[in-house]
Amino acid sequence: MGSFRPFELLWKCRVTPSASVLRFRVADGLPLGGLGRTAPTGVKVRLPSTEVEKSYSPVTHPAKAGSFDLLVKAYPPREGGGVGAYLCGLEPGESALMKVKPAEFSHLAGSPLRPGRWDQLGLVACGTGVAPLFQVASEVLAWNNGTRVSMVLACRNEEEILMRPELEEMAKNPCFHFHVQLSSPKLTGWPRAASGRITAETLQNCLPLPGERSMILVCGTDGFVETMAGPIQRVKLPDGKKRKVQGPLSGYLAQLGFAADQVHKF
Incomplete structure (x- = not known):
């Protein structure tokens, strides 16, 4: 699955009272999962200084290059959770640790x-x-x-x-x-x-x-x-x-x- 690396937040927009769309930069300018990847692609996000992780699927097309959008709901804090609230609390220019799910995740x-x-x-x-x-x-x-x-x-x-x-x-x-x-x-x-x-x-x-x-x-x-x-x-x-x-x-x-x-x- 690869290792966790920082992805910079470029933009965010609240779409409901409890959910936002967040756009993150892909540093190499390629599509998130690389060339030839089919939907669905996915990432795993890690909460800083913890082992807490949560998976998300972008809402952008897998061939989109240079960035990807996540639809994130900020659920109330609970033990073993909090990733959604953390992501929704980021400001543009800040980064989140993520790793891209392997190609097998795209298999249906x-x-x-x-x-x-x-x-x-x-x-x-x-x-x-x-x-x-x-x-x-x-x-x-x-x-x-x-x-x-x-x-x-x-x-x-x-x-x-x-x-x-x-x-x-x-x-x-x-x-x-x-x-x-x-x-x-x-x-x-x-x-x-x-x-x-x-x-x-x-x-x-x-x-x-x-x-x-x-x-x-x-x-x-x-x-x-x-x-x-x-x-x-x-x-x-x-x-x-x-x-x-x-x-x-x-x-x-x-x-x-x-x-x-x-x-x-x-």
């Missing part, structure tokens, strides 16, 4: 993302889980080969919808559709949103049907992923750290007839 269902692999892609996210899925959608739509992308995003309320302007812009592409499910009642007549929790019926109405040419990607909190697609499992490594593995498929997507090789959990 065992191999890199490539044109023609699937005809339809379904994306299911909550909160900052939208970040890696937005990056995947950006790459797939850039192929301009007719691959259809559908996204279902769960949010607490309209104020907490992350990347809303970017998603609206992306939705100008006829191959992309997104739907937002709000746990709080709607306050406006925005047609893309509905009130209530995501259900199996929501997914059935918004995602592609199960099939060999369809793939569903799920990203969010552990509880959210488990409800949608079954629990992610963590295998303990020799150094004491844990690595995520897919675990069995269950939840709503299994109920709808998807097979384990048609679903990838982040």
Whole structure:
């Protein structure tokens, strides 16, 4: 995975009351993961003077050179946490220690993302889980080969919808559709949103049907992923750290007839 090195903050913008987009410089002027890297790319950030680390996926296209953007939520301080609040507290010119995740992180269902692999892609996210899925959608739509992308995003309320302007812009592409499910009642007549929790019926109405040419990607909190697609499992490594593995498929997507090789959990 390489070693931790400083990445300078160039710019930041608050996008919701608790989340910001942060732009960091890539010193060598190359794309973050190097040439030829496919989505999703990822970084691991270390809290200064601690062993506390947290992973993030940029929301910029993996081919973007010279900088990358992170969508970061400043969660309340807790033991073993605080990376998000630390990043959101940085000012332009300051740096954060990060290392780029290896190329294997870009593998979805065992191999890199490539044109023609699937005809339809379904994306299911909550909160900052939208970040890696937005990056995947950006790459797939850039192929301009007719691959259809559908996204279902769960949010607490309209104020907490992350990347809303970017998603609206992306939705100008006829191959992309997104739907937002709000746990709080709607306050406006925005047609893309509905009130209530995501259900199996929501997914059935918004995602592609199960099939060999369809793939569903799920990203969010552990509880959210488990409800949608079954629990992610963590295998303990020799150094004491844990690595995520897919675990069995269950939840709503299994109920709808998807097979384990048609679903990838982040």
